[in-house]
Amino acid sequence: MAELVFFTGTMDCGKSTLALQTDWTHRSRGREGVLFTRTDRAGTATVSSRLGLAAPAEEVTDTTDFEAEVAVRRVHGRTVDYLICDEVQFYRPEQVEQLARVVDDLGADVFAFGIVTDFRTRLFPGSARMVELADRIRFLQVEALCWCGRRATHNARTVDGLMVTEGEQIVVGDVEPLGAVADAAERDGVGTVGYETLCRRHHRQHLTARRAGDAGAADIRRDDAR
Numbered sequence: 001m002a003e004l005v006f007f008t009g010t011m012d013c014g015k016s017t018l019a020l021q022t023d024w025t026h027r028s029r030g031r032e033g034v035l036f037t038r039t040d041r042a043g044t045a046t047v048s049s050r051l052g053l054a055a056p057a058e059e060v061t062d063t064t065d066f067e068a069e070v071a072v073r074r075v076h077g078r079t080v081d082y083l084i085c086d087e088v089q090f091y092r093p094e095q096v097e098q099l100a101r102v103v104d105d106l107g108a109d110v111f112a113f114g115i116v117t118d119f120r121t122r123l124f125p126g127s128a129r130m131v132e133l134a135d136r137i138r139f140l141q142v143e144a145l146c147w148c149g150r151r152a153t154h155n156a157r158t159v160d161g162l163m164v165t166e167g168e169q170i171v172v173g174d175v176e177p178l179g180a181v182a183d184a185a186e187r188d189g190v191g192t193v194g195y196e197t198l199c200r201r202h203h204r205q206h207l208t209a210r211r212a213g214d215a216g217a218a219d220i221r222r223d224d225a226r
């Protein structure tokens with residue numbers, strides 16, 4: 001019985017890696033699938049993992065129709081047993097509805113991967129529709145951490161390591177490992193836009209690793225523990 005499964009978590013929790021592993025596992029059992037992504041940070045038409053894995057993929061655009069994508073391949077003799085859809089936060093809600101019909105009417109599994117909330121902790125429209133329609137929602141087990149050691153639950157957008165709350169919802173970027181903010185500024189120039197996964201408490205306080213470092217993280221950890 002085909003299913004629509006949504007794998008999610010914060011940025012940097014292993015979603016693209018799992019997408020590539022899932023594709024590998026099903027192919028190795030003789031199933032035939034199609035890989036989709038949208039604005040992967042490594043570039044167009046590729047699914048990339050920070051672990052170094054990557055694979056070519058169909059680039060989703062606003063006009064992509066997933067039911068047509070499956071039908072045209074089947075008309076040309078290809079079986080399509082499953083779709084792997086990465087970066088679903090960038091898909092239109094109507095495209096998520098198409099994915100649900102691919103499962104229900106065309107009988108193909110859909111494994112979707114993406115983040116749910118943006119840098120303002122607001123739902124991406126595509127992710128919201130995925131939460132509403134998915135058969136199963138799975139939070140990835142490799143949990144990103146906040147600089148304070150708690151599990152990270154939210155994604156902050158930063159400029160030179162300091163959190164920002166204004167700007168476009170979609171800005172492709174990457175998380176900077178702790179302590180790399182200065183390197184990033186040196187590498188990419190002042191005004192470097194990045195992301196940082198934070199616990200809800202420190203996201204609310206706009207307290208990134210850089211600001212915590214400036215304010216003496218040890219004291220902040222002691223305060224938090226109270």
Ligand SMILES: Nc1ncnc2c1ncn2[C@@H]1O[C@H](COP(=O)(O)OP(=O)(O)O)[C@@H](O)[C@H]1O
Nearest residue numbers: 011012013014015016017018048049050051142
């Ligand atoms: N050098 C490394 N060694 C081991 N694990 C790594 C390394 N670099 C990144 N990772 C792992 O890869 C994960 C990010 O993988 P990725 O699939 O790119 O995440 P996402 O797609 O969710 O942003 C991180 O959570 C981290 O655990």
Ligand SMILES: Cc1cn([C@H]2C[C@H](O)[C@@H](COP(=O)(O)O)O2)c(=O)[nH]c1=O
Nearest residue numbers: 011012041118119155169170171172173
């Ligand atoms: C929080 C947030 C993220 N993005 C972008 C940044 C990345 O390109 C992707 C997430 O990729 P990952 O594989 O989960 O690391 O989304 C954005 O455009 N807007 C945001 O608010």
